[in-house]
Amino acid sequence: MKFDSPAGPNPIDRLKVVGHATDRIDGKYKTTGTAPYAYERHDVAPDAAYGYVLGSAIAKGRVRGIDTASARRAPGVLAVVTTLDTPRIARGVMNVAYLFGGDVIQHYHQAIAVVVAETFEQARAASFLVTVDYAPEAGQFDLAVAAKTAEPVPADSGEGSGGNGEERVGDFEGAFAQAPVTLDATYITADESHAMMEPHATVAAWEGDRVTLWTSNQMIGWGHGSIAKMLGLPKEKVRLDAPYVGGGFGGKLFIRADAVLAALAAKQAGRPVKVALTRPLIANNTTHRPATIQRVRIGATQDGTITAIAHESTSGNLPDGDPETAVNQTKYLYAGKNRLTAMKLARLDLPEGNAMRAPGEAPGLAVLEVAMDEMAEKLGLDPVEFRIRNDTQVVPTQPDLRFSQRDLVGCLKLGAEKFGWAKRNPKPGQVRDGQWLVGLGMAAAFRDNMVMKSGARVRLDSGGTVTVETDMTDVGTGSYTIIAQTAAEMMGVPLDRVAVRLGDSEFPVSAGSGGQFGANSSTAGVYAACVKLREAIAQKLGFNATDAVFEDGEVRAGNRAIPLAEAASDGALVAEDTIEFGKFSKTQQVSTFGAHFVEVGVDLYTAEVRVRRMLAVCAAGRILNPKSARSQVIGGMVMGTGAALMEELAVDTKRGFFANHDLAGYEVPVHADIPHQEVIFLDEVDAMSSPMKAKGVGELGISGVGAAVANAIYNATGIRVRDYPITLDKLLDRMPDAA
């Protein structure tokens, strides 16, 4: 099905199942331990041996030799595969660093060997017996230094959500010079780790020249093609299966070393092998959100009309790596005639920087929305009002391009009302509650709404059960449930008559989970397949497909009503289709909007910051399942709070690695950090987004949160910290005298 005109009325609009707060249908399996994750697939590979990955002890250089003799003699050891035994393996989709093979070390904890043994403990113990001879080389590990020689990202690079490396509109410099009120400030965001619960893990098993990988991956389609290429096999000889994924946040968009090494090790050992990356390897072997240095300049008239806005960002990466596209949202969010957005990319020898939840917008809004707060103060305007004054219904860089829907103002106003914003004291440092300095902060949220083509297969059997198969993944987001809701709505059956099977490369290729495109795109794919199935059923039962109503387990038209299952009485009916989004979807700008409001307390003595309450108001099209959508948003708010207050991969700039490479050192928020959260969804449908009229929320939830926290800290203390995370050491010197 081509999506080439705005969605008209369709069966989803009935909202008998879609749009209702629905418990996750996989929830009972998760909570009872019966949803097996990749490393637990004893059912499919009961005889799997254990692979333990050894990471490079140097950040840059070459491996001269690897002595595995002692390890091979250690108890239980079945095989050792080293990077020197293996020609350099091709990179898969989105890989920047090479994952294995050859003698070149590009970053710390790059995989250099996998030791395979009968037990995990034996493999780990033997890995300590491997000795490696390195030829280290000097590298560049310090973004502050590398930034000085960073190269501009070319204007036509295509980096960013539909944008380019550098974009100019009007005469920014001239307008900024003439603006009566200006801000010019530079900010830093930190390297962050996805730190998902489930580590990267794979079980690999060969049958002849065919290999199956039970793995943990967000994008089965990409992964399938990638691992086939990496192993030099035709795609038909490879199967990838990831029915349950314990979080990814962008860290599992692509094939990583666990999958490659499990496949190589299983071949070498002659039996199935399972490999999970240890926590230290997750920090330094996989990917992370790169740190940025961002400069924002805003010029405005006295009444608060923005006349000039510039946002520039510098980040670093390995060769062939991309920049963190932190300037994206600045092309879309506020009006202003004269504009500049630009990025620079520095060469770093740290582990690979890549996508993490709301790449671009998460660190970009964390900066832009603080700059807006600073500017509002300079103008003597309420921060909410300043944003409302600069709202736009067209894309500022392309005035002919309208937003399909944009109710940012509605989000801001409703949020302000529900949060009690009017009670905020605009003068910072004035509100005390015992030992706490209390402040309120807010920020706008923006995230583009990407769409990806997505396929599904739907089957009606004689028992009346509808089974959906698609390689879509559920990374803890609720995909199983919204796909079941979609099929139930389309086929007119209750939710419990729908079975959903996900994550298998033998199913139709879906959008996958990423870029907050998964929910809308994958359900649209299911919608398309269901339209076909409805046609087949109608034909079978002698109805005209356009007249037939699928409802209450029946197909009806005129005076006829026939049980749905009857259509399959002499054999299951199967339909498959893919939703494809053509150029039409670019005729309007489809984006998601929101507003975050945060109250913090800052300890008068210690400068510890504790969030007291949070509110997000989101405008993101039709909300398919308010319960799982809310979970997505509150999760994003937690993650944004982490980025604002504590999350930072601490770079050892001398040795070239992230030193705090476990969950004791890399702190993420715990329950005690997040006392109260509320989420409101505006009642929207967006016919430009897909037949579902839905958009994504999983990344909108994190976008802007950090700035709202930072602005609340400023309101509480009068201290502006432009360097994330805002830990107490950055506040302490400027805290008021407590004695």
Add this chain to the structure above:
Amino acid sequence: MKSFTYERPSTPAEAAAAVARNGQAKFIAGGTNLLDLMKLQIETPRHLVDVNGLGLDAVEPTDDGGLRIGALVRNTDLAAHPRVRRDYGVLARALLAGASGQLRNKATTAGNLLQRTRCPYFYDTAQACNKRQPGSGCSALDGVSRQLAVIGGSAACIATHPGDMAVAMRVLDATVETVDDAGAARKIPIAAFHRLPGDDPSRDTNLKPGELITAVTLPKPVPGTHIYRKVRDRASYAYALVSVAAILGKDGSGHVAFGGVAHKPWRVEAAEADLPQGARAVTQKVFADAEPTHENAYKLKLAERTLGAALNQARA
């Protein structure tokens, strides 16, 4: 984890002897720290002597009005003990500020005293660390040091003792009771129990090889407000950046020890007379010899302000 042998002796002296006669043996009680370190081959004992069966799990009053805490009393039980809650609030609060409920259920009094540093370079076996591998050097000195010691360190090591309980015991003037392989008992004041790193950071304490902790005794209760204020980047389940264990009167007089700043709980008794004058007077003396890195110099101001918070609480 390297393979190891294992035994369960039946008396403290037997346990001490079992460790003393095997140069690569370790006691194991709760195992909440040792097992993790063994998995990472930071600790590689070839023999484990399990002391869990030795009793040593009673909390009893002493003749002089104090309290004797068996070495194997679990952190959860100690924090909940009525005498501790009533008379040694600083200790109960310190215990509950540490780790998580699950860990406190397993962790023992003696094991808590012996927990090892959380320096990131101690934990990464590819990096130089004199504590883990004597003579290899110290990567922390010019590395990531935001969490590390500001005072009492050396050119060989700037690790901190990571615990909370010991800081409270330090301000309470606790005594560590031990038995050696000959069955001889010894009493070590808590001040002399943990070491500074000097040129041998591999040794955290002054225990002799095989010497087994049997109990910790607390003197009779000290009146005043018992405060344990732990400062950290998140609200729970994190090591202290700085902590203050204090017993203070309404006029501010009393006793104070600091955690998160040194290789041992840090207390300078001579500075305590200045407590009524306010936090700065005290911390200027307590940290007079501080040598922070550029990443952890904030701890000096934080220590002062955290003590200020404690004094404010005591005066309220």
